[in-house]
């Protein structure tokens with residue numbers, strides 16, 4: 001049987017990292033076995049409708065290169081792929097399930113399925129629904145007469161349910177622990193607990209990957225499969241993505257979604273690579289994987305059940321690797337938006353070349369280049385540097401020596417400038433640092449810069465560099 005997996009997000013308006021990881025594992029299970037990856041939008045909770053949220057799902061998956069074989073936008077043989085468009089299908093199967101004895105009509109809780117606390121109304125607590133006793137013919141008459149109703153699951157079994165999960169092994173849950181929850185709501189829409197079963201079956205899904213919070217409800221889904229005489233899919237429950245040992249990675253922390261991370265200067269490819277390893281290991285020391293490489297080596301046996309802790313430092317390190325692996329042009333293109341507020345004429349190619357090896361997230365560009373617009377107001381003590389053997393006096397001398405030399409330079413390249421300044425040092429019996437360090441401070445007003453003195457000079461261009469050295473000399477005179 002062909003592997004068919006599905007990513008079934010609810011349109012919440014952002015892509016939680018845990019959801020993206022689920023999508024990735026679904027995608028990899030399909031692609032590593034020549035199967036199909038299906039996108040299904042689970043929008044039956046109309047109260048939570050967010051405008052534009054489906055587009056965010058599409059864009060995120062496309063941005064990381066996870067293309068789907070069937071989905072709302074491209075169709076497929078098993079559509080529609082948006083749950084709110086499958087209303088008639090759920091109604092048909094809900095009524096069938098009642099006929100088969102897997103569910104019953106309930107009239108007393110239509111006001112609704114949950115109270116304010118999200119709990120089921122007391123009358124329906126486990127197996128005690130009085131509506132279960134209403135004869136089917138009578139229930140049908142009441143429905144035909146227009147009485148609002150819900151379809152509620154029957155849990156008639158006793159004892160223990162056992163099912164297998166690829167990650168967690170055999171799982172046992174007592175039937176007593178399951179509630180007879182609503183499957184079809186009074187508005188005619190299904191709950192997740194019903195829709196997931198119907199859709200996964202009708203869409204011929206072979207593997208279901210989802211968060212381990214769904215484990216406890218899985219016996220209920222299995223009862224529905226059983227009532228219809230269907231085979232359940234292979235279950236792959238994955239541990240939650242945690243911020244630390246106690247807390248889930250939550251939207252409130254501001255770094256829980258793909259969108260948050262991209263806004264902070266992380267590359268989509270690096271994010272994807274990092275989350276692949278949050279709960280899966282390749283069985284080797286290799287850490288950097290492209291999506292294509294993951295497709296080749298992924299296997300569900302290497303998924304693990306220990307909680308996956310999201311380590312932003314590790315992601316930052318990995319992002320740095322990805323930044324360094326970009327071609328110069330690719331990096332320059334990504335860096336351009338960060339340069340747009342600089343009005344002085346600068347050599348952005350040289351700037352990008354200086355930045356690329358030095359940053360780990362794109363957002364670090366901003367703090368590296370703040371001096372380009374203007375030299376910050378700095379203290380003369382900045383010229384004192386033990387390692388470079390400089391003081392404000394030496395800096396004064398160095399800049400006086402450097403200025404006329406630089407004014408004469410025509411080949412304003414890093415190599416040439418470096419040779420010229422080295423020459424100034426040698427002929428004046430100074431150390432290289434005693435020339436280069438003061439020039440760097442004069443050009444930037446900062447101790448840490450994206451590159452050394454001559455790189456900065458190339459970035460700023462000749463006119464601006466000369467101007468800054470003249471200003472520094474004035475300061476040192478004063």
Ligand code: GLU
Pocket residue numbers: 007008009010042196209210
């Ligand atoms: N819509 C569900 C969610 O976003 C999907 C769970 C599943 O994959 O079955 O949590």
